[in-house]
Amino acid sequence: MTITADPGHTTLNLGPARALTCRECGNQIPLAPEFACAECFGPLEVSYEFGDITRAEIEAGPKSIWRYRKLLPVPSDVDAYPNTDPGLTRLVKADRLAAALGVKSLWVKDDTGNPTHSFKDRVVGVALAAARQLGFRVLACPSTGNLANAVAAAAARAGWESVVLIPSSLERAKVLTTAVYDGALIAVDGNYDDVNRLATELAAEHEDWAFVNVNVRPYYAEGSKTLGYEVAEQLGWRLPDQIVVPVASGSQLTKVDKGFRELTDLGLVDGKPYRVFGAQATGCSPVAAAYKAGHDVVTPVKPDTIARSLAIGAPADGPYVLDVVRRTGGAVENVSDEEVVEGIRLLARTEGIFAETAGGVTVATAKKLIETGQLDPEAETVLLITGDGLKTLDAVEDKVGPRATVPPSADAVRRALAD
Amino acid sequence: MTITADPGHTTLNLGPARALTCRECGNQIPLAPEFACAECFGPLEVSYEFGDITRAEIEAGPKSIWRYRKLLPVPSDVDAYPNTDPGLTRLVKADRLAAALGVKSLWVKDDTGNPTHSFKDRVVGVALAAARQLGFRVLACPSTGNLANAVAAAAARAGWESVVLIPSSLERAKVLTTAVYDGALIAVDGNYDDVNRLATELAAEHEDWAFVNVNVRPYYAEGSKTLGYEVAEQLGWRLPDQIVVPVASGSQLTKVDKGFRELTDLGLVDGKPYRVFGAQATGCSPVAAAYKAGHDVVTPVKPDTIARSLAIGAPADGPYVLDVVRRTGGAVENVSDEEVVEGIRLLARTEGIFAETAGGVTVATAKKLIETGQLDPEAETVLLITGDGLKTLDAVEDKVGPRATVPPSADAVRRALAD
The missing domain is CATH 3.40.50.1100 (Rossmann fold)
Structure with missing residues (x-):
């Protein structure tokens, strides 16, 4: 298996990441936009070769997840690229x-x-950084909400196109909070399984689309x-x-x-x-x-x-x-x-x-x-x-609300508080 | 004018704060839960006597507004009391x-x-810290939303009672996001001016209620x-x-x-x-x-x-x-x-x-x-x-939403994206 989505580079700059390793059979492949083992279809996970890292160095780093960049599959200058700088909550x-x-x-x-x-900003941050190195140009996902928000926002900030697939039944807040970032938000008349299946199908067709939780999942998950x-x-x-x-x-x-x-x-x-x-x-x-x-x-x-x-x-x-x-x-x-x-x-x-x-x-x-x-x-x-x-x-x-609704008089407020 | 709400203490511990000064006539009074000048009814503002403060000291401080505690009307151990630790956004x-x-x-x-x-967490954080020193025991406000959220949350975290007055027409999100903290949320059939008037009336009656934006406003505003x-x-x-x-x-x-x-x-x-x-x-x-x-x-x-x-x-x-x-x-x-x-x-x-x-x-x-x-x-x-x-x-x-709603097929998604 070779690295296909980054034809212009002979070496990927993914920091301490060294390979993808199958969690089932242990088969190891070079870093690439792959998520399933070609031998046994097991899930791939990022393997590392960590250098020396000190507490002081981390503490002096950015006030975001990038303070841990030497422990993630991202380049050492990851915070130089526009991203939402999540973490350190x-x-x-x-x-x-x-x-x-x-x-x-x-x-x-x-x-x-x-x-x-939501924590999805963390995983999307790492996915975006890795996707950039892997040669992708569009950030995408199937989602039921938080991931949709995070992908649409991260893509907007980075100046990338986004493609977000959601079930059409999704709650209003999560739809609007994704749509406002102005990417390609597509509502699908189906459940999340349908949406997920479509994402896998589309990921196979579009080699510059990084479906964060599908074809770049090993990197994403590290977040x-x-x-x-x-x-x-x-x-x-x-x-x-x-x-x-x-x-x-x-x-x-x-x-x-x-x-x-x-x-x-x-x-x-x-x-x-x-x-x-x-x-x-x-x-x-x-x-x-x-x-x-x-x-x-x-x-x-x-x-x-x-x-x-x-x-x-x-x-x-x-x-x-x-x-x-x-x-x-x-x-x-x-x-x-x-x-x-x-x-x-x-x-x-x-x-x-x-x-x-x-x-x-x-x-x-x-x-x-x-x-x-x-x-x-x-x-x-x-x-x-x-x-x-x-x-x-x-x-x-249905469970919480005002203790009382009263006319505009101090007496009415007093009575409501005394109840 | 004397300090009335803190009978047990002879000296208030409000850090570098030294007095309240009228912004209109310059009249100065001791630190107290007052907001209007007794001489001219002008607004009172906190005056300070700052000690030596270095950049390094601030940078080594808490990752919240409390890194600036030596510049605020709060005690030096302010972050030892439970609060929402806002700031450093x-x-x-x-x-x-x-x-x-x-x-x-x-x-x-x-x-x-x-x-x-919202930024209201900053001002409420300072108001709570000052209110504690001034002898108050209930955190209160009239609000149209963000302040209601911040007061209810800060009181919950501190273990204080809260009284929050809102117009009954307030948006659902801001009502629920206040009510969930389980303080005394009272909806008033009136506009914000009505609510604000009630707050001033109630503040005068309840000497242990800190209406953050009324009777402790000078401290609150410093946030x-x-x-x-x-x-x-x-x-x-x-x-x-x-x-x-x-x-x-x-x-x-x-x-x-x-x-x-x-x-x-x-x-x-x-x-x-x-x-x-x-x-x-x-x-x-x-x-x-x-x-x-x-x-x-x-x-x-x-x-x-x-x-x-x-x-x-x-x-x-x-x-x-x-x-x-x-x-x-x-x-x-x-x-x-x-x-x-x-x-x-x-x-x-x-x-x-x-x-x-x-x-x-x-x-x-x-x-x-x-x-x-x-x-x-x-x-x-x-x-x-x-x-x-x-x-x-x-x-x-009415302005944003999905680009399209499609049946669960990759073809349909492709067509929607091509439009």
């Missing part, structure tokens, strides 16, 4: 949520502060490692005891673990045991089901949950999630849509952070893991909040 | 927008990255200085030649100027001429009208614009805006609602930043200032984008 000490959940030490990684208010890096750096260069990660495709969870292991291997943090937990909505919980049944394979399901950004019925990285969770002594748990909404509200009223449904899944799952004794309340715990409540207002619409 | 080099506008060097200060996605500090620090400790600031009450514009002057006086930046420009929507442009007419006073108007976060018909700081703009050689300009929407879209498609209507006002005003020769296209310019497009989706709803 807040790690919030969540003492009030901790008290509500009955845990001793709790942190919330609040990725709502990203440019388009999630930065969540792990940031948590460790923001804790003062150490790993937490436990971390709860929402599971859609499962990629994020496996990459947070990969990030933790890389930091340990490089001596940037002290090695220590940590436990990784996965969080799913019951209406789309194939990985939790497999975990609980003790299976190694994940049986696809038809999603039915308000947590639409996690509604991937056939999660590509499901088996790898099971590996990580079992290796680290974690678990995968699932919660009902009612619990998801309660999770959103609990986080909002204790910490002033308004998360989308996926964040509600994480909080509610943490609560359930504590109540069922799976998560140690004495151990330091991090929750990943990966998207913003402003994008999924429907989830809370 | 991106300053984006906007080359594509610059090209579209025909200017040489352009930066966008993107305050959508704040915890509740906007951090926009000026950050722009200067992020430019590498220097001031821009020109800055365009949206004008509602006018406070933000005057505080950005105050921030620039303080940095200069303290030797943190080299002194240089800079020009401050104000931006208003034509449907609420009393300050622009006064500027153009050569008046020193601002005649109130009845607002009628989609830029609701700027719709203050009787802007308290209007005369001070005129002072700053005239002193620095700037101007105040206004744009139509159609231009506001075009401004939002222009910023989105060139830089991948989705601003609320107030941001559209800033971009469109900058365009008009350039076209009319008021803003120098050769000089380095900064635009302040103070709020997020997700909160004002109605503004773009």
Whole structure:
């Protein structure tokens, strides 16, 4: 297999990245816009040869994911190209949520502060940087929302064309927040599976289109490692005891673990045991089901949950999630849509952070893991909040609102407050 | 006048703040929860006695507005109390927008990255910190949206009660995004003027309620200085030649100027001429009208614009805006609602930043200032984008959307893209 999309360059400048390695059979190929192993069809993952990296060097770097550029498949001058500069979001000490959940030490990684208010800006940032090196000229994706926002915004900022495919049933906020960037947004009368299938078909036809989560997926997925890096750096260069990660495709969870292991291997943090937990909505919980049944394979399901950004019925990285969770002594748990909404509200009223449904899944799952004794309340715990409540207002619409609507008199306000 | 709301303390710990000074008659009073001069009813402003402050010290500080704590009316350990840690948002080099506008060097200060996605987190952060020292126990405000979000979130995070008064006609997104934090949100059947009047009445009755923009307004307003500090620090400790600031009450514009002057006086930046420009929507442009007419006073108007976060018909700081703009050689300009929407879209498609209507006002005003020769296209310019497009989706709803809606076939997508 040869590098085809970059005919003008003999050497790709993808920083420390050295090859793509099949996660199933271990077959290795040169860096290229490939995502499946030609030998066994297993998923390809970026392999690296890291140089010397110091904490001080990272700390002195850009205030974005590019401070970790020597750990990502991107060129060393990546931040010289226009991009949305995502990352370095807040790690919030969540003492009030901790008290509500009955845990001793709790942190919330609040990725709502990203440019388009979800962690997708991280993966799209890495995908764009790699795609540029790989010779692509159009940024594309199939998406149910957050990814659409991130791709359209990143392409606009970079001056690239974008092609974004969405199901025509998508929520108004996510449609408008994609369309405003003025790329080619195409609504498809079908479900996400239909949209995804179209993307794969179109990716094969257009050699200058980078479908970030299809043909440049190995590079894209590496962006999630930065969540792990940031948590460790923001804790003062150490790993937490436990971390709860929402599971859609499962990629994020496996990459947070990969990030933790890389930091340990490089001596940037002290090695220590940590436990990784996965969080799913019951209406789309194939990985939790497999975990609980003790299976190694994940049986696809038809999603039915308000947590639409996690509604991937056939999660590509499901088996790898099971590996990580079992290796680290974690678990995968699932919660009902009612619990998801309660999770959103609990986080909002204790910490002033308004998360989308996926964040509600994480909080509610943490609560359930504590109540069922799976998560140690004495151990330091991090929750990943990966998207913003402003994008999924429907989830809370029937549950929250003004305490009262009153005529314009101070007496009326007083009475309403006394009730 | 004595300090009444803090009976347990003989000395207030408000950092470098030393007194409140009337901006009209110069009368000075001790630090207290007062906002109007007892002598002349003029507005009170915080006066300081700054110690030695170095760039290195600021750079080594928290990654939030608290890096400037020695320049704000807050205690030196302000970041030890739970708050939303706002600020240090991106300053984006906007080359594509610059090209579209025909200017040489352009930066966008993107305050959508704040915890509740507007600059109000800055002012509320300072108000909360000061209110705690002043002995208040409830955080409150009248608001039309962004401030409501920021107050409710900050109170939740701090574990304070909140009382937020809004007009009952407020947009769904801003209602839900306030209500979710579970404070006392009261909808009032009236306009913002009615709500504001109620707030003043209630503030007088409840001595432990800090209405951030009423009885602790002098402290609150200082939070906007951090926009000026950050722009200067992020430019590498220097001031821009020109800055365009949206004008509602006018406070933000005057505080950005105050921030620039303080940095200069303290030797943190080299002194240089800079020009401050104000931006208003034509449907609420009393300050622009006064500027153009050569008046020193601002005649109130009845607002009628989609830029609701700027719709203050009787802007308290209007005369001070005129002072700053005239002193620095700037101007105040206004744009139509159609231009506001075009401004939002222009910023989105060139830089991948989705601003609320107030941001559209800033971009469109900058365009008009350039076209009319008021803003120098050769000089380095900064635009302040103070709020997020997700909160004002109605503004773009009729203008943007999918390019096409197609059946789930690759052929259909191809045809749609070819059109």
